[in-house]
Amino acid sequence: VKAATQIFLTKLDKLEHQITIARLADYSYPDGLAALELLQSRTKRMRQQILDADSYSAATRTAIHREANFLIVRVAYIVGMIVRSTSVRNAFELYVPFLDLCKALVGQDARLLISSEWQYVPFTHPQSLAELPDFIIIGLPAPESDNVLVFPAAGHELGHSVWSKKALMDSTRELARQKIDTAFIANQDRLYKRFLS
Amino acid sequence: MLGSASRNLILSDLALEAAIEIEKVEAGEKAPFNALERLGQTLDQSTTGDLTLFPVYDRALAGTANFRATSKSDLYGRLRDITERMHSAASGSTTDFSLLREFCLALHDALLNYRIEHLHRPLTGPMTPGGEGRHTNFSHKAR
Numbered sequence: 631v632k633a634a635t636q637i638f639l640t641k642l643d644k645l646e647h648q649i650t651i652a653r654l655a656d657y658s659y660p661d662g663l664a665a666l667e668l669l670q671s672r673t674k675r676m677r678q679q680i681l682d683a684d685s686y687s688a689a690t691r692t693a694i695h696r697e698a699n700f701l702i703v704r705v706a707y708i709v710g711m712i713v714r715s716t717s718v719r720n721a722f723e724l725y726v727p728f729l730d731l732c733k734a735l736v737g738q739d740a741r742l743l744i745s746s747e748w749q750y751v752p753f754t755h756p757q758s759l760a761e762l763p764d765f766i767i768i769g770l771p772a773p774e775s776d777n778v779l780v781f782p783a784a785g786h787e788l789g790h791s792v793w794s795k796k797a798l799m800d801s802t803r804e805l806a807r808q809k810i811d812t813a814f815i816a817n818q819d820r821l822y823k824r825f826l827s
Numbered sequence: 828m829l830g831s832a833s834r835n836l837i838l839s840d841l842a843l844e845a846a847i848e849i850e851k852v853e854a855g856e857k858a859p860f861n862a863l864e865r866l867g868q869t870l871d872q873s874t875t876g877d878l879t880l881f882p883v884y885d886r887a888l889a890g891t892a893n894f895r896a897t898s899k900s901d902l903y904g905r906l907r908d909i910t911e912r913m914h915s916a917a918s919g920s921t922t923d924f925s926l927l928r929e930f931c932l933a934l935h936d937a938l939l940n941y942r943i944e945h946l947h948r949p950l951t952g953p954m955t956p957g958g959e960g961r962h963t964n965f966s967h968k969a970r
Contacts, residue, residue, distance in 0.1 A: 696939055
């Protein structure tokens with residue numbers, strides 16, 4: 631086994647080990663485990679490609695190594711969010727009603743991960759992670775986990791999913807432009823007074 | 828319906844798997860060209876109308892010997908040439924495998940770069956610290 635292969639195998643083994651540990655956590659709802667299974671399957675397939683790579687040309691081997699590097703970075707990032715979705719800082723009792731909301735607004739295939747994150751900014755991956763295309767991932771700030779008002783922020787984050795899934799930009803841009811134009815024309819005096827004085 | 832990030836990942840996977848299939852056949856294995864065939868079909872579909880990946884295809888052709896496109900119509904013509912060779916290889920005809928492998932690797936390389944450049948970072952809000960002054964004040968706790 632070549633040195634580079636060994637390095638990648640070690641990295642992938644460590645990552646897979648962490649996924650295995652993550653799967654042992656207590657998941658109140660099935661979507662976290664389902665996401666881990668998808669990621670583990672991708673990691674295993676990558677491991678096999680790395681093992682086989684020594685018998686390929688240098689160009690193909692390099693392509694496999696580049697892909698492996700990217701996969702390791704991506705999977706580690708996503709597994710981190712899944713692990714933090716099991717934190718007791720999450721409002722588990724709100725998960726099911728929120729998932730129902732997701733399914734009603736985005737589609738029945740929607741899967742949901744809500745994770746308590748150490749960023750003081752709520753965020754979302756609105757079914758935009760290539761590795762988990764059906765998953766809406768919402769991160770909420772851990773320091774505000776005692777604050778019930780953090781959950782409406784999750785509603786805002788869900789709006790991102792609805793916005794992209796229903797391609798609302800296309801239908802609302804022109805409508806918004808027309809409404810703004812109409813409002814400006816109807817209120818020119820106020821407009822000039824406010825902005826041009 | 829898959830998002831663009833997932834479509835790009837699938838195409839990227841297919842390109843790499845197709846290159847591996849060609850490696851195996853070149854090494855004397857009797858490996859099926861499943862990924863190569865699917866890649867050809869996917870390219871057939873994605874080159875009719877969807878211009879999002881135009882720069883990716885351009886980079887992939889530029890990375891393939893003697894296949895650099897000089898214009899948009901030239902690009903589509905060269906892509907058609909490549910995909911026909913893919914279908915031909917998948918149906919058992921002998922073809923220039925090294926050219927196909929080179930294209931598959933160049934396509935994977937271009938797609939991986941594209942995936943890195945267009946990585947879907949999380950969307951944030953309603954707080955945007957230091958940005959647009961739209962901070963949610965979480966201090967308004969229920970009293």
